[in-house]
Amino acid sequence: MAVAVERVFPEAIHRLCMWHIIDGHSDHLNTIFSRNDDIEGEMMVCINQTYTPTEFENAWDRFIDKYELRDSVTLRNLYDLRERWVPAFFKKHYCGRMTSTQRSESFNRMVKSNFVDHQTALHRFARRMLDVVVSRKDKESAETRGCEGVPIVKTPWPFAEQLSRVYTRAVFKVFEDSLHDSVYFRIELEGSDGIHWVISHTKRSEKHDWCQRQFKVIVDVDNGNFSCECLQWEHTGMFCPHLLRAFVHAQVEKIPHMYVLRRYTKQAKSDVNYDRRDRPMAGPDGVKESYRTKLLSYDAMQIVKLGRRSKVAFDRATAVLKGLRKQLEEIPPDSDVGVGNAVTSGKDAESVADTMRAGQSMSMSEHDCERVSRRPPPRSMTKGRASEPTEKVKLGARGDKKCTRGCGWCGLKVGHNSSTCPNNPANFKRIAEANNKGKRKRGRPRGSGVGGGRGRKAVRRNLIDEWAEGPVGGECSMRSEEGDDDCSVQSGGDTEDLSE
Template identity: 30%
Template structure:
């Protein structure tokens, strides 16, 4: 695969699955976790913390030195493959923080656990998959309805209330957790008024996961709230669409009245499902006049189903529906042909105008060339 991907997909970045890499050394890592009580926590911290490449390498070296693993063959192998699976080396590449194939594996697990079995026939498999999809959609609709109620904010700051109103409940819960953990950091201004350096300060409590144990780096954050610019060099928003702890710390420091609108993506809001730009097949569902093609399609489908249901009551109604629908198809084809003919006629007129212009300019060029030739002949005769 490592040789085939660059040849078949030259513009694709090959990244190894984080979960499969650790699973390969699962048994040996379990021995290290058992031998050193704090190793798992610190090892996981440096793998998941938003460090830059140099800081990750320094943190790795310190960890290996602390537990005397510099000559450990397994850790040496993990180190040699680091640029293929460690996120610190993919800062400038969009990968949505996907470190593994977990998304597809999760869906497979859901199907196998409660809906399908390996011995089922194909038609039963299709029905059970459809039941799974309907169940997931029902849960999503329940969450959407729950999100309509604005949750209580911990403070009265404008940007927090703005988030609680716009974000769906699950996303706001995550952002509220980040607001609390953002207090683990401190911000200091720089010579430029819109730039700050955010650094790790201390752990909030003993119960908190020590996931920031290696976050000693000072992250540069640009916060120009007047122009709605918020950027951090950890690039978490670029990959996920949600602010990192460093930007949240700056927002807590500046306490703006409003959350920057352009950083609230629609897929995280309470109106995520209203008038989607694309459907599940990526067909554009917005008509040229700005109306929703998806809503028009729903209306026509409902009418079609109604006609079909009523037409099957008796033969007379069937014959009438068949006649009307057949005539309607012919009329629609005639309208389409007329519109196409008008478009072709307009195109032909434009082509004719372009051709006339070409003839005109060609004639002018020929006339200018003839005049130049006459002048040249006159000059030659005078010189003789």
Template identity: 25%
Template sequence: MSNFHAESSEMVQDNANQNSQSNDVMKENHDDNPIVGMIFDSEDELYSYYNKYAYKMGFGVRKSSTRVKDDKKYYALGCHKSGVYEPKTETNKKSKSCKTDCKAKISVIVYCDGRCTISCVTLEHNHAKNLNSLVVEAEGYENLAFDERDCRNYIAKARQLRLGKGDAEALRDYFVRMQKRNSNFFYVIDMDDEGRLKNVFWADARSRAAYESFGDVVSFDSTYLTNKYDMPFAPFVGVNHHGQSMLFGCGLVSREDTETYVWLFKAWLECMGGRSPKAIITDQCRAIQGAVARVFPESRHRLCLWHIMKKVPEKLGKLKQYKAIKKTLKSIVYESIQSQEFEDGWSQLIKDYDLEKNEWLSSLFNDRKCWVPVYVKEIFWAGMSTTQRSEGMNAFFDDFVNSKTSLRQFVEQYDNALKSKIEKENKADFDSLNASYKLMTGFYFERQFRDSYTNAMFKLVQVELHSMLFCNHSLLTTNGTISIYNVTDILRGKRGELKRKVVYTMSYDEIGTDIQCSCHLFEFRGIICRHMMKILIEKDIKEIPVCYILSRWRKDLKHRHYHVINCYEDLKSGRAKQFDQLCSSFYEVAHLADSQEKYDYLLEYIKLAKQKLIDDSSWGVNSNKKIVSEDHNHVPEPSKPLLPPTQVRSKGRPPTKRKESKIEQVTKGKRKRNIWLVRLKLSVGIARDFLCFSNI
């Protein structure tokens, strides 16, 4: 095969020498995809070209071994996931990423005069491509040969939703159909004066019900899918009692300005009954920040820490002392215990490295109370530090959406994605109620948490319990019933090496077993910290007060969204429809009982109705007993056509003329097979678990 490539390349080289001008045109016109016969003046030029192509496509470059024959050098430039993964023999060494034996590559021949040519091209990859995998391979953003914005923009263009002819009307038809199935399905369509689609928001009935239980903290991100009209997909995401992502609605917006986000936030707020989240996490975007301040003035707003820190290489990477600056900055941000400690460290950083004129750092310091951990750790964030929760939801949709997905197809795949989410939540519920982790200690409070919390949350408790072994405490002062302690936390690395020691202050009040820690993990995540556990054991507290067992993480509570029929399935059963309507009516009436008199009145009638249904034997016997009522929730069919949106250029997302690549054609079939296999495995796993638990 190598000889054939060499002979073919020599012929290509002869032809190219006769017409070097056509080769320049070839490189210019095929900037996206390399082709056989392209000639370069040097290896550096070829490598630069292929590296540029690689970052556009979202994969890293790896050079194969070189061999020399007949005064020519042969090697290949391929995907960083080429080759077969071989696990390390030592258990303490873990590979940063797994090889997938990816065949994507170009074969290169270098001639004695330094010129080189591409003799063979394979474009198809056998894995997904994204920026995070590149960062892992490069061991940091600063080692990438391109900046984060370039890659994000290209990946955004590669994941387009194509809004074809009639898609706008199909979207509205879909919303009408969903609302007919469940009257609590909510949607808003924003149109311009000419009847063109501008912005869209929708939320299903189950998401609205779930928000009532888990809507205290919400993450919002608009950096995912775009279509050819530049309409970013913007989901509202929360966390359930298993620590799983939950969708609270999503939108498609035509612009990324403050007014557009105000429209979207108001639509979502109306959908959720006017109840704002207690806390909201967003990207560092001035337009979003302005909209949050206007629509959610009472909500605590936090900027995504991950988004900010990943910009460090881009903003500071060209400075001479970049590595030292980066190390110091990370230490100040992540290790400061008190706000004054952070501010003193920041001032010293600016002074030591002459960064007074750096506008980006100045803006970060001005916004410090919105993103630095030491300023936000006293607020409950349900463990969500960043909008990665939204990005995790975005990645979840990747299994159902590709670059050929139209908007019409997207809403159908959106249904499939949420069905899968429901299945995972149901499985987690079943596992938590029927199996649990073994106890690590004999402390009663550990058993309390195991019996109360879901498996995922109890596992976090056990992590703190294990880390308590590396904590030491000492009594500082005692004032009446209040004792003040110092707890020294000995932090260790993954291999057990000592990293640093941190001293936290503990306050314990004998009255009511009130305990507070300066680490504020309980306030931030809702899990008692290792330092609190240390003092509880010191005080011989066997049973923890219920105030430290959050109902949010309990496994025995039946949340309202459990009773909402999935509107993505056809409700063929009349009984299912009736049950769903009754649950909705009961809930609405319960909210009206906002005083003791109304509560007593409603409860009395419920008792009478319940007794009537139990005692009256005529129910269900006389088939002529029917109640006929009008469907007041009927939504008339739209008559006026909805025009597609105008193409609007949004910042960071320029229009693209990119054609579908071969990999997208290949992965389209593979993705369907993978989804089928995952669902099959999930079904088998649930059945196996059921049989195991039924035998216990």
């Protein structure tokens, strides 16, 4: 794998996972750790708490001599691979706070400890994985809601308030912890230029005398140049307590944007590409359209950001984009665009070829519609054996019968009893229901609910009985002409005349 990575990605930095290195030697290391309870803790301090290769070499030699482990073959093998997995040897390379495969391992542990175990059935596993997705979405929503509110800053430093508006809530909490740890350091000026400082730790630990207690820091406020000897920002993108102590002493009001990585900000997902198509499309040259979309989207977003700064830039960008769109509409699309590296065939390819020969210019949406297949997807088979239309329905279990017992109703030994006998009148209803199963419409049949139909049963009023009580919800008009009393009652649009 190391040879392949070096050939394919010559500029990539290949390192080994620290967790897997220690886990691969866990059997031999457990034997060493059983000698003394402090061996494991001392070893992890040498690995994780060293800043430079020289400091690691000194710490490792003191650790080996203190517990007399010179003869250990396992520790010698780990030491020979130190440049591939110890963080002190690649501090100058950015890793995004991940020196192991902790992203996948932590998710794997979270799923196993909270949702599934070794006894989870397959159908329950699918449901539990949906619960995992819902829980992650809820956590992201909580992070979004937390970022929408006004952040609470413990220390009212100007640069802290600036980062509280930019960083996410989780990252800003890590920043505040580092800012709190900066109070344990003392700062002294080195030289007369006013930009070089020496940061010293006030709480010195006598247990580990090899630890580095002084760090050189460069804080150039005028030119916006900040760096520390521990290389924490270069390694993780987060500020170390040494730099934050210098920020407080130099009264830095604003941190340059180049020191605020976008992956830690609230706008980390603002320019993510979106495509409704779920299948990877590729052209004849093998380049996927998702890759082209990614590059074009990045350039387009840069044009948008530059064009919105002023009216002149906006007018210029609009005019150029309109001219570019007309030029691109005249260029015909590739005739053999398909899923992956496959080529479209059949009616889809013929429709695209006919369109190209006709010289019709299509927009992006129309072109996408031409490439989408209109053929219905294959129908999946349901579980169980499908019954034939002419198959006669029989009660009881399927399969061959021994036919050793006679029926209590008809007396025949043909493999049925009185409860499944087709000649028994008590079974006629069950046979009819089995024959009509799946042939009627879905849902509750009409008339089976309350009122015998759709909705409640309509109650017709007897208006003669209600005449003495007066009209209810309607109008009543009485007129007396030529000695006859006529009453017309209107209710809900229906009119009934009552005459005495």
